Amino acid sequence: MPENKRFYNSKTFRFLLVFSIFCTFGLNNAFADHQTEGVAEEMHATEAHAEGETAKPTKFEPGKMILEHVKDGYGWHLWGTTTIPLPMIIYSKSKGLQVFSSGHFGHNPHYEVYNGYTLNHESKLVSEDPAENFYDFSITKNVLALLIGSSLLLIIFLSVARSYTKRQGQAPKGLQSLVEPLIIFIRDEVAGPSIGPKAYKFVPFLLTIFFFIFINNLLGLVPIFPGGANLTGNIAITMVLALMVFVVTSFSGNKTYWKHIFMPDVPKGLWILLIPIEIIGVVLKPFVLMLRLFANITAGHIIILGFFSLIFIFGEMNQYLGGGVGIFSVAFTTFMSVLELLVAFLQAYVFTLLASLYIGAAVEEHHHAEDKH
Amino acid sequence: MDLVTPGTGLTVWMLITFSILLYLLVKFAWKPILKSLKEREDSIGQALKSAEEAKSQMAQLKSDNESMFKQARVERDVILKEAKDMKDAIVAEARKAAEEEGKRMIIKAQDEISKQKVAAIGELKSQVAAFSVSIAEKLISKKLEDSSEQQQIISSLVKDFGTGKAAVNN
Structure with a gap:
């Protein structure tokens, strides 16, 4: 045809x-x-956990390093442990609008909990309360x-x-x-x-x-x-x-x-x-x-x-x-x-x-x- | 944050930012830039076109000039020729007039000469007659004793005629 x-x-x-x-x-x-x-x-994460404090703490992980640089982040990494902290803007129904510095989370890999939020091992924002539904509009x-x-x-x-x-x-x-x-x-x-x-x-x-x-x-x-x-x-x-x-x-x-x-x-x-x-x-x-x-x-x-x-x-x-x-x-x-x-x-x-x-x-x-x- | 999952926050920020950026750039950057680019291109095109026109006008003008020049040259030649002809005519006329005048004067002079000649001849004739009469008188009044004396007298007389003294003396 x-x-x-x-x-x-x-x-x-x-x-x-x-x-x-x-x-x-x-x-x-x-x-x-x-x-x-x-x-x-x-x-890597399990390895790090398994090895604990006895192992070398700063083993170079190229995959992680590369991905961290390629992906978005809550801070702007300059060198070593120097990072420009950026503002977090989070909206949740229960807590309303929250604005704070990402510096409160500390540094990779030991993130601290702030305001009920922290970053997981993938540097992803998570809430302490798993049931909480929040929107993340942070200046990343x-x-x-x-x-x-x-x-x-x-x-x-x-x-x-x-x-x-x-x-x-x-x-x-x-x-x-x-x-x-x-x-x-x-x-x-x-x-x-x-x-x-x-x-x-x-x-x-x-x-x-x-x-x-x-x-x-x-x-x-x-x-x-x-x-x-x-x-x-x-x-x-x-x-x-x-x-x-x-x-x-x-x-x-x-x-x-x-x-x-x-x-x-x-x-x-x-x-x-x-x-x-x-x-x-x-x-x-x-x-x-x-x-x-x-x-x-x-x-x-x-x-x-x-x-x-x-x-x-x-x-x-x-x-x-x-x-x-x-x-x-x-x-x-x-x-x-x-x-x-x-x-x-x-x-x-x-x-x-x-x-x-x-x-x-x-x-x-x-x-x-x-x-x- | 995952590599291949678009983050909600970033998507929202990008939507807002890009929309504002698009609006601002379109309104305050691209429109004036594209407009003045277009205007400039148009004016350049116009300028090129008018330059082309000017060029063709120049060529036209040049050819006009040339033809005018040619015409002027022809006219000049004509005028020169006319002037030359006129000059020749004047010269010829003058020559003719001079010739005629000369001829007229010559004729007049000849007339005068002939008149003078006639008068002179007349006078000569009357003088010769008078001399002849006086010679004859002298011959008659004087006694001719001998031929030598006679001869002498005649020759002195003739001499006197020759110099014209005889007439004056008498």
Whole structure:
């Protein structure tokens, strides 16, 4: 049937096929990692308990160290036992709103109980009363990084906007000339070709997405305080970004877009099969956006931390061996950091490009001549 | 906090922060930036277009100038030729007039000369007649004793005629 053939050749089908494969692998890997890490941590924890005070108290655990750096946290770890305490904001029905410093919990691994709350061995907030239902809106490391990154974006682009209005019609200068090529790149090379004549409506949104991801990716690569948080490698952040893309795509979708999903050009008998697939496709697109950014950035952080862990793993065996490995680790980490700089741009670009492709598919005017082949 | 489970708090913070960021950036950054970029591109496009127009106008003007120059040169040649012709005509006319005048003067001079000649001849004739009469008188009044004396007288007389003294003396 020519119509069926059309479907199998259609972009949606290819998207579905590729992304479902990707997604399965991605999810499996992520869950598998998570599970093994969980197991490993539990093993570490039991080990620590079993060994008690007699064993070496500071045995280096690379998995734990890496995960602690990659995940969100209630304090911003600087060095050794120095951590910037961050405000805890907890709301529970029984106790109301509570705000206190995370410094009250003390340090890993011996967390203290404060206000009826403490952190478990995974640094997760738990209540003493297991029946208590609470919501945690604490300013965590990633929330702070988000605020810092957003402020930085505002500072940069408001000042650039000011210089545009002040130096109307003149050649760009300073910061303006740094970001102008990127803005034009997003407008003319990403949004323009993928969305078409209606692109100008979505350019501001795409620019925000692009620079948010790009700036925060770069900040994540800075190893000292205002940077270093794995913000764009956090699934909550990428989820909200993908959600925004989903909302924009759905709200700007025209009649043909929705008709294609709910009333595809196939015999009605196939609708029962096709409509769910199309709906899954619609949801899958932002889902894949979420996973790709999360996985790429987190992977970059893990690799860099992994190379550093090598120094301490070998250092525990032999000091000189650790030093020797250190040279290679530093070389490799430098290389990886440079690569991550590229990835920081690339992932921001890919996210924006795919977002604009999805929007483009939603606002595209279908020509009937095109539908025939 | 789990790696693959989105945290509620962070999600809420991100939703709020990103929405505010989106609003602020769209309103106060992207709109003015994109607007002035567009304006600048338009003005550059306009400038290029008008430069192109100016260029074509220049070419037009240049070709106009050239044709005008050519025309001017032709006109100059014409004027020069006319002037030359006029000069030639004037010169020729002047020459003709001078020639005529010369001819007229020559004729006048010839007339005068011939008149003078006639008068001179007349006078000469009357003088010759008078001399002849006086010679004859002298010849008659004087005695011719010998031929040598006779000869002498005649030759002195002739001499006197030659110098014109005889007439004055008489």
